[in-house]
Amino acid sequence: MKIAVISPPWIPVPPPMYGGIELVVYNLVETLTAMGEEVYLFAPPESKVSCKLVPLPKESLRLTLDIPMEERSNIFEEFAKFAYLEAERLGADIIHDHTLTIPHGKVPVLHTLHGPPCEFLVNKAVEISDYPNNFINAISNRQKDTYSEANPNINFVDTVYNSIDVKNTEWTDKKENSFLFVGRANYEKAPELAVMVAAAAGENLVMAIKMNEDLEKEYFEKKVKPLIDKYPKHLSLKLYEEIDRTLLNQLFLHAKCTLFPSRWEEPFGLVMPESMACGTPVIALNYGAAPEVIVNGKTGFVVDTEEQMIKAAKKIGQIKSKDCRRYVEENFSPEKMTKEYLAIYKKIAA
Secondary structure (H helix, E strand, C coil), X not given: CEEEEECCCCCCCCCCCCCHHHHHHHHHHHHHHHCXXXXXXXXXXXXXXXXXXXXXXXXXXXXXXXXCHHHHHHHHHHHHHHHHHXXXXXXXXXXXXXXXXXXXXXXXXXXXXXXXXXXXXXXXXXXXXXXXXXXXXXXXXXXXXXXXXXXCCCCEEXXXXXXXXXXXXXXXXXXXXXXXXXXXXXXCCCHHHHHHHHHHHCCCEEEEEECCCHHHHHHHHHHHHHHHHCXXXXXXXXXEEXXXXXXXXXXXHXXXXXXXXXXXXXXXXXXXXXXXXXXXXXXXXXXXXXXXXXXXXXXXXXXXXXXXXXXXXXXXXXXCHHHHHHHHHHHCCHHHHHHHHHHHXXXXXX
16 A cells, blocks of 8 residues: 555654654554555654655744744644645555644545544544545544544544554563653643652652643742652652653663553553553553553552552552563554554555
């Protein structure tokens, strides 16, 4: 098949640092190419992929997350229209759009939902569903259910879980004496809750926090830093900002446990399988896709409250690293994800 894949235009593929969607797109296009499919990736020109890269048009190169919203929206629409029409010109059999964009042209399209069910995204999914030969897939059953509850008129075709490059991810059962938190500095990711849980459980803590945007910096200063300053003196707390993928993998590899205190309808949560692929169990709050990604009591714990997180932290030694690794290999590999997407491509292209 000739497959056009559209990635968000903000971050290169693969992402040098933060970029969950871009990491999933990278795993997809690399595996599709290895399987012998003809793949065209629409992404920033700095992207480094094995398939054919179609970079952003020159007028879109100024597209970044820090420009005003109205200008960013206009440029984004330019990029999207270019990608759709160029994919049609190239003779694509299918377009796989990861930007949830209103389609242009006549090529069948699969749109992957990556965000939570806010009013804007729900309305966009409903609008897209009105177009012929346009289909939507979720990245977790919980995400699909929350969108369908908000509006039943969404043309869902299937659920496909995101993937981790397990084969190239090192793992070990030899862990250091520290817990880990990875995420943005905002209310939804709740880094302050990770600090509170680790302190109450008497654990050292390593934090990799994204806080390069103004709202993230403000949240960190108000909600997280005061708790870090009060962290028990007999324990250590190490803080990283905007780390690269190599160092992030090392943090997952050596941590005794990853805390995932996300308190919103997380559509998937790549941090969880990234951690488990390294043999590191995860303790998560029971929101979003957490119960679909973690096997409670075997690859980590899914709990309802902060108090239960603290209790689970004290039982983390019961979880075996090899069980975490095996579970990711069997359920979240690029090969499994790509085969499922290929089946959908063939179904809707027909």
